Amino acid sequence: MASGPSSGHGVEIHLDEVSKRYPGQRESAVESVTMTIPAGETVVLVGPSGSGKTTTMRMINRLIEPTSGTITIAGQDVLGLDPDKLRREIGYSIQQAGLFPHMTVGENVGMVPSLVGWTKTRVAERVDEMLDLVGLEPGQYRSRYPRQLSGGQQQRVGVARALAANPPVLLMDEPFGAVDPITRGVLQDELMRLQADLGKTIVFVTHDFDEAVKLGDRIAVLGDRSRILQYDTPDAILANPADDTVAGFVGAGAALKQLTLRRVREIELGAVPTASADDSPAAFRDRIGSRRGAIGLVLDHRQRPLRWTTAREAGAVSSLARAGRPVEDSVSQASTLQDALEAILTDDDGVAVVTGSRGEYVGVVDIDTVMNTIKSLREEHADEAGGRVTPAGNSA
Template identity: 45%
Template sequence: MSKIYPGGTVGVAELDLTFAAGELTVLVGPSGCGKTTTMKMINRIIEPTTGRILLGDEDVTRVDPVQLRRRIGYVIQNVGLFPHQTIRGNVGTVPRLLGWDKRRIRDRVEELLVLVGLDPAVHGDRYPHQLSGGQRQRAGVARALAADPTVLLMDEPFSAVDPVVRERLQSEFLRLQATVRKTIVFVTHDIEEAVRIGDRIAVMSQGGHVEQFATPADLLGRPANEFVADFVGADRGLKRLAVTGIDASDLEQPPVVRVTDGLADARAALQRTGARWAVVLDDAGRLHGWLSADRASGAGTVRTAARRMEAWVPKEASLKNAFATMLQHEAGWVAVLDGDRFLGVLTPESLHAALRRSVEGRVPETAGAV
């Protein structure tokens, strides 16, 4: 599709994109590149000049635009809640327009308020001005989901709140998307946000040209051209940590001793492997701590000489989580656990090797990494 304004100004040149069902696709690019214009053509707030928009097999450029918008959820930057209606009234707007009965609307509103983290008893009868910015944004998401739309459009929904609230909203939204699995088109100018939440990202330049359409990991690891490389930033290697998962092949296997083992046995294990430290597990096989070679002297058991170890992450974590944990605890390694089961450790060297392998496509990605 395309959008040419009177006078010949090109809002969006010929654009051809497919958004996969159940995925969150991010449109990102500099101001004026056509991100919001593209989004508004999807629900025909802006009418395309040429082309078709297919929702499944249906060309929605040929249907009633008002009816179309009731089938597509829409969340904007400043929320757009009706100030004269309660939160319950706002969330129930589209179901009322569709003619749902009052009980069905009430049940749906209650369900959605809980889903987005708002207590119906506390927030349901309040007005928008009585809520914080983050709470209003969650109410806006609930309203957009009320009629169970096929597609959800989100136009810089979190940009009007402070960074701390924004990060919390992104995390809550990822949790919500894991539950509802909507087909979402999300507009932002922030590549950090795009990488964090997107399954796929379209980097756009002036005139609505798509310079690259790829997963976050591919975008950061293999920018298609100089424009994309400049846009994602020179620190794209660090950004890639957030979208690269931990693979079993990344893990190192240091010596393992038990808290009930004697120190003499622990010394022997360290000498046998030439290691400077060992992982200590408790009697149930859970991570207890670590034991350095210099503390494995004398008599007694490992329990008396071991040090507690707080630097650990679950196996589902990203390399960014592992690196941050390592820095937070000033640790030389971080343990990786599957529930309570110890799997291995990541060190700065193995973490770097994992990142290098991910660029070559041999490490799984984590879509919507937290």
């Protein structure tokens, strides 16, 4: 590809009148799709089962060959490229991870770099780098087999494998659809964090509109045979659905969904006293103080959150590693305010810890901050509604 996968930066993808018709079928599975996927953005294809969204995505890396039309990546026609080489230059992550069961985690992650000729030393270094990137300790996980991992851990390995050769494009086919809701939210946060750091071009397929709003820079709402009903930013689709079908996808609670359009990094974070697990409990007790509701945060050697503790709890133990209670949930700077609100509501003290790109502590967010943001959003939308002209044929 023109910019080359060695750079790893996202590149533009363009589909022009792309169709797919299977032998013996009267109608095309995909009919004349034209769209541009901007470099470095996450574009989500959302639609009901059978709408052709997965078929459309798989034509990009030629797992399914188009019947007609043109697909270009970084200006190059993919139909003129060797399909095996093309697929090695495009990351691919699917539901239930698709890991090879007879290979270790390290062998799975290093498979594509090995195929494209990287040295063993470089592959080994990349495996550890990728596992660390997706939040799995290399020394603990690289020699395990997929059957020894949870569903969420397998999906993390799947994402690490897709990114291992530093491709500019990542295709994701409902990658989090087979895990429980809590794990799914964590994996979504991880993907947003990774994308903020890496800037890949991501094409993501889902049937879940809430997931599309959370993850997408742009959303393509697809109808029958991948007909594009609306292709726009999540904000624009929530504020003004193109037709009744799109409005049906948006569903109730559009105002609350606006919280998924605001990232934690966009708000001013609070802070709490922190200490290392090796620090003096008595000293930390004094730093937290006796103010009602005051809490502190114990961090590990990499500045990652370990435990919440009050002054009283800190003073009752010989080691801060046992003080208070574990940090059960956290949000990243790339997380949405919806995620932050959910974490706050499930926390005993009504506060969510915020972490950086490597899981390190960067601050906290509380309910007052989120409520003030909701108030501001309501005022913004009230102003917009006051000046909006309703399109003919649509209800306001």
